[in-house]
Amino acid sequence: MNKKATMRSRRGLTLLELMIVLIILVGLIAIVGPRLLGTQKKADIRTAQAQIGNLASALKMYAVDMKSFPLTEEGLNALVSAPEDEGLAKNWDGPYIEGGKLPKDPWGGDFQYEFEASDSDSKSTDSFPRIFSAGPDRQPGTSDDVSNQAASDDSDKK
Numbered sequence: 001m002n003k004k005a006t007m008r009s010r011r012g013l014t015l016l017e018l019m020i021v022l023i024i025l026v027g028l029i030a031i032v033g034p035r036l037l038g039t040q041k042k043a044d045i046r047t048a049q050a051q052i053g054n055l056a057s058a059l060k061m062y063a064v065d066m067k068s069f070p071l072t073e074e075g076l077n078a079l080v081s082a083p084e085d086e087g088l089a090k091n092w093d094g095p096y097i098e099g100g101k102l103p104k105d106p107w108g109g110d111f112q113y114e115f116e117a118s119d120s121d122s123k124s125t126d127s128f129p130r131i132f133s134a135g136p137d138r139q140p141g142t143s144d145d146v147s148n149q150a151a152s153d154d155s156d157k158k
Contacts, residue, residue: 047106051103052131052133055079055097071116072115105133105146107135112132113129115129128149131148133147
């Protein structure tokens with residue numbers, strides 16, 4: 001009978017046992033948490049780089065059809081919407097992006113686009129447009145931007 005009485009009183013965990021379990025869990029989270037967050041940040045950056053690569057490929061296809069890259073004012077929307085000018089629209093063979101919709105970056109923002117053709121050679125495809133994501137802070141022109149090329153020194157920080 002003594003054994004049954006002891007078993008009844010020992011059904012739950014004691015406060016000390018709960019505290020030990022919590023301390024162990026907090027320690028594990030403190031060790032593993034930053035590593036998991038760092039891995040997620042790297043994965044987001046790699047995802048943004050892959051998306052920029054896909055947009056660059058779509059821009060190359062656009063340039064083959066249209067004989068030039070879209071200007072900054074036209075932006076990446078030129079990949080999914082035909083130009084209003086009927087003369088240009090006949091060459092447009094889009095949408096150049098699967099699904100006909102521009103992707104969002106891993107942080108929920110829009111990809112940015114910069115391309116200014118020089119006056120002397122407005123049809124040139126020698127220089128390539130800059131495609132970038134503002135990164136986790138969603139502020140363009142900061143150190144966490146993800147881009148296919150470095151920002152030019154004379155470009156506007158919008």
